[in-house]
Amino acid sequence: MASHEAARRATDAGYMNVSVMAxxxxxxxxAGQPLEVASTLTPIDKNSAPPSTDKDQ
Known part of the structure; x- marks a missing residue:
């Protein structure tokens, strides 16, 4: 439920376009939605990121 708590805090801080991805x-x-991965990921971060596809490039 950490994401729900983060969303609550964001809305409490005034953010209006807040979503929680179930x-x-x-x-x-x-679901085929766009995903951006930072180019400065460490090797450990890269191993935990979702695999990229040609669509992500």
Missing amino acids: DGIFGWKN
Whole structure:
């Protein structure tokens, strides 16, 4: 429920366009939604990021 708490805090701070992804980042990616990955990821971060596809390039 950490994402729900973060969303609550964001709305409490005045942000209006706040969403919680029920299936997380993997659900977002599996739904074909765009994903940007920082180019400065460490090797550990790269191993935990969802696999990229040609669509992500």
